Amino acid sequence: MSCLTACAVGPNYRTPQISLIPFHNVSKTAFSISSSENAVSWWKSFHDTELDKIESRVLTQNLDLKAAYARVLQGxxxxxxxxxxMLPTLDFSPQVSATRLSEEGLIGHIVREIPHFNRDYREYNVGGVASWELDIAGGLRRAHEAARDEFQAAEAEGDGTRLSLAAEAADTYLRIRGDQARLRIARDVFTSNQKMMDLIRQRRSRNVADDRELSSATVVVEAARQNMIDIEKDEETQSNRLDVLMGTQPGTYAVELRIYAELPAVPAPSANAQPLEVLRRRPDVIASERRLAASNARIGEALANYxxxxxxxxxxxxESMSPQQLFTAPGFQPTATGAxxxxxxxxxxxxxxVSRARGSYAEALASYQATMLRAAEDVEDAFFHLSQTRQAIASQMHNVEALHHAAALTWQSYTAGTLALNDALQANITLLNAQDRLxxxxxxxxxxxxxxxxALGGGWQS
Structure with missing residues (x-):
C-alpha cells in the first residue's frame, strides 16, 4: 500500500529551459553591474529621506496592497x-431521537396487538466516524501541488503589486520635485518676459515701438503665465495621486511636499548576472512560472480519474434506548466499511x-514564454531610456553653459551701452528656457x- 500511495500519475514538473542573450542596453548606462545590496528597499538608493517616508506609508497604508495581501491569505x-x-477526517455525531410508531405502518400492524405495547420510544446514539480516501493514483496530491503552486503565484503577484506601487510612488514623487524645479525657473521666465513687455510698453509710449511688438510681447508673457499654470496643475495632480497611493485623502500630506527640495542624485540600478537570473526574480515572471506548474499538476489530477x-x-x-445502558458493553457498536x-x-x-488540462498547460507555457520576452523588453527599454536621457542631459548642460556665457556677454554689452535692454532680456529668457528643459x-x-x-524586479526578495 505504501508503494501505491507513493506514486502519482501525470507528468512531473520541470521549469522550461529558455535561452536569452545578454542585455545589449544595460552596458550603455556605464553603471557598475555588481549585485544590488538593497534589492527590497531599492528606493533608498536615492538617499532621499522624504522618499523613504513616502514609501514607508505606501507599503503600510495602501489599500490595493492590502487587497493583494488578502488574496495571498485566500491562496x-x-x-x-x-x-x-489527503488526510483522514473524524466526525463526532451524538444523537437523540424521540419517535411515536405509527399503528398503520408495517411494524405497527404487527405489534399493535401486543398487550401493553408502547408506541413511544427514544434512542440514544453517541459515536464518531472516521473516513479516509486512499490516494492511490495521486490525484489528491496533484490537486495539492496545483493549489500550492497557485498560492505561490498569488504571493508573487502580491510582490508585484508591492513593486508597482513603490515604483509608482517614487515616480510620482520625482515628478513633483521636477515640477517644483521647473516652476522656479518658469517664474523667472515670466518675470523676465514681464520686464521685456514693460520695456516695450515704455518704448511704445515714446512711439519707438509699434503695436505689433507690444502684442508679440503680450503673447510671450501670457504663454509664460500659462506654462506656470500647467506646471502647478501637474504638481497638484501628482500630489493628490501620491496621497491616494499612501492610502489617505488627497491633500493630507500636501504641506510636507510644498517644502522645496532638489531632485535626488540618480542611483545605479544593478543588473549583474545573466538575463535569465535577472528576469526570473521579477514577480510577474515568478507568478507566470508558478501558474505553469499548477497547470502541469492539473494534468495529473485529471488523469487520476482513470x-x-x-x-x-x-x-x-x-447506541441504546435508555441513557442508563448507553455506555455499556452491550451498547457498543463498531462499524468498518471499505469501498x-x-x-x-x-x-x-x-x-x-485531460485534454482541457493539457490545453491549459500549453496556454500557460506560451504565456510564461511571452512574459519572459516582455520582461526582457522592459529591461532593454528602461535602460535605453536611461542612457538616452543621460546623453541628452550632457548635451543640454553644454547648451546651458554656452547660453549662460552668451547671456553674461550680452549683459556686459548692455551695461556698456552697446546693446539694447531688449536683447539682454531676450538672452536671459533663452537661458531660462534651456534651464527649464534641463x-x-x-x-x-x-x-x-x-x-x-x-524592470529588474527590484523590491522583491529573491
Whole structure:
C-alpha cells in the first residue's frame, strides 16, 4: 500500500529551459553591474529621506496592497484545504431521537396487538466516524501541488503589486520635485518676459515701438503665465495621486511636499548576472512560472480519474434506548466499511478533462514564454531610456553653459551701452528656457532609474 500511495500519475514538473542573450542596453548606462545590496528597499538608493517616508506609508497604508495581501491569505487557505483532503477526517455525531410508531405502518400492524405495547420510544446514539480516501493514483496530491503552486503565484503577484506601487510612488514623487524645479525657473521666465513687455510698453509710449511688438510681447508673457499654470496643475495632480497611493485623502500630506527640495542624485540600478537570473526574480515572471506548474499538476489530477478510488470508513459508538445502558458493553457498536469506486464509462468525460488540462498547460507555457520576452523588453527599454536621457542631459548642460556665457556677454554689452535692454532680456529668457528643459530632463533621468529598478524586479526578495 505504501508503494501505491507513493506514486502519482501525470507528468512531473520541470521549469522550461529558455535561452536569452545578454542585455545589449544595460552596458550603455556605464553603471557598475555588481549585485544590488538593497534589492527590497531599492528606493533608498536615492538617499532621499522624504522618499523613504513616502514609501514607508505606501507599503503600510495602501489599500490595493492590502487587497493583494488578502488574496495571498485566500491562496494559502486554499492550499491548506487541498493538503487536508489527503488526510483522514473524524466526525463526532451524538444523537437523540424521540419517535411515536405509527399503528398503520408495517411494524405497527404487527405489534399493535401486543398487550401493553408502547408506541413511544427514544434512542440514544453517541459515536464518531472516521473516513479516509486512499490516494492511490495521486490525484489528491496533484490537486495539492496545483493549489500550492497557485498560492505561490498569488504571493508573487502580491510582490508585484508591492513593486508597482513603490515604483509608482517614487515616480510620482520625482515628478513633483521636477515640477517644483521647473516652476522656479518658469517664474523667472515670466518675470523676465514681464520686464521685456514693460520695456516695450515704455518704448511704445515714446512711439519707438509699434503695436505689433507690444502684442508679440503680450503673447510671450501670457504663454509664460500659462506654462506656470500647467506646471502647478501637474504638481497638484501628482500630489493628490501620491496621497491616494499612501492610502489617505488627497491633500493630507500636501504641506510636507510644498517644502522645496532638489531632485535626488540618480542611483545605479544593478543588473549583474545573466538575463535569465535577472528576469526570473521579477514577480510577474515568478507568478507566470508558478501558474505553469499548477497547470502541469492539473494534468495529473485529471488523469487520476482513470484509476480506481478506495475509501475506508470506520465508526465507533454506543447506541441504546435508555441513557442508563448507553455506555455499556452491550451498547457498543463498531462499524468498518471499505469501498471501491472505479469509473468504467462516462462518454469521454475524463478524456475531455485531460485534454482541457493539457490545453491549459500549453496556454500557460506560451504565456510564461511571452512574459519572459516582455520582461526582457522592459529591461532593454528602461535602460535605453536611461542612457538616452543621460546623453541628452550632457548635451543640454553644454547648451546651458554656452547660453549662460552668451547671456553674461550680452549683459556686459548692455551695461556698456552697446546693446539694447531688449536683447539682454531676450538672452536671459533663452537661458531660462534651456534651464527649464534641463530641469525636466533631470527629473526624467530619476524617473528612468525608477523604471530600471521596476524592470529588474527590484523590491522583491529573491
Amino acid at each position: 494559502r487557505a486554499i492550499a491548506r484545504s487541498a493538503a487536508a483532503q 484509476y480506481p478510488k478506495i475509501s475506508l470508513q470506520g465508526a465507533l459508538g454506543f 471501491l469506486r472505479w469509473r468504467i464509462f462516462d462518454f469521454g468525460k475524463i478524456s475531455s478533462d 530641469a525636466s530632463m533631470r527629473a526624467e533621468e530619476d524617473r528612468a532609474a525608477v523604471e530600471c529598478f521596476r
